[in-house]
Amino acid sequence: MSTAIQENQQPFSAKFLQFYKDRTLLAILLSLFAVMFVYGIFFTDNYLTLTNFKAIIRDAALYGIMAIGLTFVTLSGNFFLLSLKETASICGVTFAMGMATGFGSPDLAGNFMVSLLAALSVGVVSGVIQGYFVGMGGNPIVVTLGGAGILYGIGAWWSDNLVINFTRPHDAEWLGTGSFLGLPSITWSFILIAIAGEIVLRHTNFGRKVYLVGANKAAGKATGHENFSMAIIVFTICSVCCAFVAVAFVAQMDSAQSNYFSAEFGSSGDMTILVIATVMVGGNSIMGGYGSTLRTSLGAIFIAMVDNMMVLQGFNSGPRIVGVGLMIVFSIIVFGLFAKGSRAQE
Amino acid sequence: MDNLMKRITRDVDLSFAILLSFCVYVFFAMNIEVFFSHNISFAILERFAVLGLVGLALTICIIAGEIDLSIGSNAALCAVIVVKLTDPLGAPFAMLIGLSVSTLIGATQGFVIAFIRIRAIVITVGTLMLLRGVALLIAEEKTVMLTDFRVPDFITTKVLMYFSPASLTVIFIFICVGIFMRYTKYGREIYAIGGARKEALTAGIPLRRPMIIAFALSGFCAGFAGTVIGLKSGTAQGLGLQYLLLAGTVAAFVGGVSILGGKGGVLGAAIGALTVNFLNTGLVFYALQVHFVQLFTSVLLVIVIVFQTMSRIFDSRQARKSLLETIDDRKTALLEKKRSVLGK
Amino acid sequence: MASNPILKITKVSRTFGAIQALKEANFEINEGEIMGLVGENGAGKSTLVKIISGFDSGFKGSYQINGNEVKFETPSQAEGSGIAIAQQELSLIPNMSVAENIFLTGAKVKKFATLNTLANMARPYLDEVGLTDVDPTTRINLLSVGEQHLVEVARLISREAKILILDEPTAALGEAESRRILEMVERLAANGKSIIYVSHRLDEIFKITKRITILRDGVSQGVQQTKDIDVNKLVEIMLGRELANMFPSKADHISDDPKIEIKDLWPDGVLEPISFSAYKGEILGLSGQLGSGAGEVLASIAGALKSRSGSLTINDENFLPKSPSQAIKKKIAYCSSDRKKDGLFLGRPIFENLTSPALSSISKYGFNFGSTEQDFSKSLAKEFLIDVKRMFDESGLLSGGNQQKVALGKWLSIKPDVLLVNEPTRGVDVGAKSEIYQRMRDLAARGITIIFASTDIQEITYLPDRVITFYRGMMIDEHRLENIQTPTILKEITDPFNETNL
Secondary structure, three states: OOHHHHHHOOOHHHHHHHHHHHHHHHHHHHHHHHHHHHHHHHHOOOOOOHHHHHHHHHHHHHHHHHHHHHHHHHHOOOOOOOOHHHHHHHHHHHHHHHHHHHHHOHHHOOOHHHHHHHHHHHHHHHHHHHHHHHHOOOOHHHHHHHHHHHHHHHHHHHOOOOOEEOOOOOOOHHHHOOEEOOEEHHHHHHHHHHHHHHHHHHHEHHHHHHHHHHHOHHHHHHOOOOHHHHHHHHHHHHHHHHHHHHHHHHHHHOEEOHHHHOOOOOOOOOHHHHHHHHHHHOOOOOOOOOOOHHHHHHHHHHHHHHHHHHHHOOOOHHHHHHHHHHHHHHHHHHHHHHOOOOOOOO | OHHHHHHHHHOHHHHHHHHHHHHHHHHHHHHOHHHHOHHHHHHHHHHHHHHHHHHHHHHHHHHOOOOOOOHHHHHHHHHHHHHHHHHHHOHHHHHHHHHHHHHHHHHHHHHHHHHHOOOHHHHHHHHHHHHHHHHHHHOOOOOEEOOOOHHHHHHOOOEOOOEOHHHHHHHHHHHHHHHHHHHEHHHHHHHHHHHOHHHHHHHOOOOHHHHHHHHHHHHHHHHHHHHHHHHHHOEEOOOOOOHHHHHHHHHHHHOOOOOOOOOOOHHHHHHHHHHHHHHHHHHHOOOOOHHHHHHHHHHHHHHHHHHHHHHHHHHHHHHHHHHHHHHHHHHHHHHHHHHHHHOO | OOOOOOEEEEEEEEEEOOEEEEEEEEEEEOOOOEEEEEOOOOOOHHHHHHHHOOOOOOOEEEEEEOOEEOOOOOHHHHHHOOEEEEOOOOOOOOOOEHHHHHOOOOOOOOOEOOHHHHHHHHHHHHHHHOOOOOOOOOEHHHOOHHHHHHHHHHHHHHOOOOEEEEEOOOOOOOHHHHHHHHHHHHHHHHOOOEEEEEOOOHHHHHHHOOEEEEEEOOEEEEEEEHHHOOHHHHHHHHHOOOOHHHOOOOOOOOOOOEEEEEEEEOEOOOOOOEEEEEEOOOEEEEEOOOOOOHHHHHHHHOOOOOEOOOEEEEOOEEEOOOOHHHHHHOOEEEEOOOHHHHOOOOOOEHHHHHHHHHHHHHOEOOEOOOHHHHHHHHHHHHHOOOOHHHOOOEHHHOOHHHHHHHHHHHHHHHOOOEEEEEOOOOOOOHHHHHHHHHHHHHHHHOOOEEEEEEOOHHHHHHOOOEEEEEEOOEEEEEEEHHHOOHHHHHHHHHOOOOOOOO
């Protein structure tokens, strides 16, 4: 039947909204920032200090890096991984094992490179396997739900669920607690990874493919870009980011146990949910094809700002979690309302 | 025999769920002497009271084509409310308030999802956190506790050897929801918006009503699960019960629900919950640590998923085969005509 | 016999913004009558039908039911007056049973009912549409597509519809299934129901309708008694006279240098293996109704549809692509008939769409810093007359014609040897149509072999240098240059074995 007519029926307001949508969303995000900022300055002591800002970015770094990795998955239309904290858990345990025991060969104990490579390899393997099943057509939620339990189980089994310690001085100090030019290493990592993420997405073929496959899987297939290899690669990227964060955290704590990343991580509880929320708060579309790692970074900083402000105001965990939760719900609703334009073809 | 085959193939996923349940039970029954005893069965049914409820909650949401990530937080919130209010107001009244809150939360989520047309998975990421915070606030960062232990005692009394007031109520809830989902127009609407959202809307089904009902039911079940846990143990924590999400999701899938929506049922939810229950209870006898239980539960999930995927592949192969057969049937007659008329 | 029509539309017009979908539409139908409604794409059929069924109340003009003026604000109101429509896209829930689907929505649906109750309630309606041997408890996805269409109609009848609109009910059906639909329609009419039968399948129109209403460019061309008219006259009224200017002239001759040879290709849906060649620089048209095999052949050449056997020879290489990416590597480009589904990345800007099949040519070592891509996409856009200033706009914002240009134009980025297109101008306005035809001819002149499939008779007659006709999964005949005549082609694709005495 005649679709030409329906297409020309779009009211002017919808076209206007779509044209400025990108800028509008960014404007909203920035104005929310501004509001927070102003509120923070007026109502909180110590808010406007450099130390405080550095603290905010450092807090944002851990889940921010994981969120940047997850952004690739979301942008490609593969939703998200529910196994983020379990991947961090097993990789963290791997790293600690390497630093503490050298995996059985004492001369490798404490060798940063070996332990790091081991941890990253575990990340790669878990990413490849989960990505494979999703690429074959499995639903990401279900696959990663199963993956979560299995990863955690294997990690805890291998470490007997014990705390693995390694003593200072050790080779990983520079990453865990070191700093460079006044910023902690983890913050540098966040900045570098955020920049790298943007460059890959904007200026490489791979990044373009992520957007295309995310925007329309069928059209991607028709133009020669299959989701199969895409799923494997993005899942691997995400898992490696989790591995990296785990290594940094373990280096900071000089120890690791399987449950370090579970339940009580950070003030806002569940790490997996926090990372997913970060991606959403940045305004990335859950259906894929729209968004960027820049947005995710801003989302991470934004969440950290809210939390930080509440800490400075002396709130307990309860109100802080409510605050972060409210912010997440609010931004999701706002973005949901605005994204109703060209992407609402469900 | 033929009839039986027909019934099995009618809902393959459910049949597999029953088979799996049976296998898991038999495995443990053969290796653990006391597995058959009525004490263990009582323990299983007690666990079922909670696991069954969350499995049911998630089953309904997944049937509706969505998922509710916030059921753990909702349950914790209700637990905190109920435990906190039982001492001053008495258990029945406290339960009424707690369950109303949970159901209302669920209904509101359903409304927002339908009204703004966003996916539940996105919004429940936020509400998971929000409700956690609220629960923590109401509990004033402490663990709330009951002082009067008559209620927990009552809830855990044995009735008819195998049951308790908790498990009996849950079974009753299952029956009611089961009848609702299968035999009422509103239940069918939930199946419709899950199985074929676009077609359902074109056929004229309003999106709001089934979505609100589905999430209200999910909220109610989550709240009830929290109530049972809270009243049985006499304590409640704001940050607790997060494991219910994973447990409920696995129970739902093991029970044969499909992530694509529109398939599955209350019976499946019960069976899935029982299977996971058998596994958990059986593993207790092996004195395994928690992470092993999680590992094996995940393996169970993987088995179910592999089966579902293979059965779908099988279905599409069959579909192609029957398409080709239909073509071959038509072939000879039409080609004959062609040759006679056009001479080629 | 019926004196007064039960439904009468007089001088109705409907404008959407700048577009006048209906200029002056007249329509009427009597009780127990089967009225055909025909017209080309864009003639206004769907607009008229939406107005009749209550989906659109923004029209001007008179709408009378049994002599009384009516204005339906919602489809439910129209249903209340006994008017219901079965759309081309089914609105059945695949996992649910037939009975549950029939009684899914509507004011009179029972709130509580077992499956057996519903099954018994559904029985008479199923019988009326001819599904006497279907168990109402069967799941919809176990029925054939034709049976599903019948269930959709059963649903309408269960709501006491007296006037039914069937919109392209047999579009996706094979011969046996279509026959069932036709039988059902005749049975319903015999029971006193009125049927508005909208279809492109002119053979069916001639089989069952008593009268035919023809729409052209939003204006009714009058009502014809079916027995007083033949196919050619009908097509003439449908198309009018202003055709030939839209199309560029054909090639003088067809090269005998085959660019691609197709041997024993047997796609799913086709009755027997098919072989033919396409020559350098020619435009080859595959003509046939939906399901006749024309579209299936095209898709399988591109690796987008499974084949039981077959091979292609191109540039002295023998192979059969198993996926679109394999075809692309061999310089075979394929543009499907549904650009929204897999032809466009609607949320992405136009330039990204244009370069999507050829990412490696706009980047160096995988890195793309913009300038190569911008120049490349600009030149592609100019090729297909797409406004260069709109490169950064989301492709979802474009009109149908411009979207099709992007969907087609992007394939130039791989510098294809063979360009396959299914329905090159579907949903495209007249102006863009002629631009696309001109482009296709230019590309052919440059040596690209173009093979397209189309259900648009005009397009098939005036665009290609050669035409191969298909019917119900069989290749019928081939015609060249001046020997491509509309009447012959029409006959071959609708009734090559003389079964209906057109």
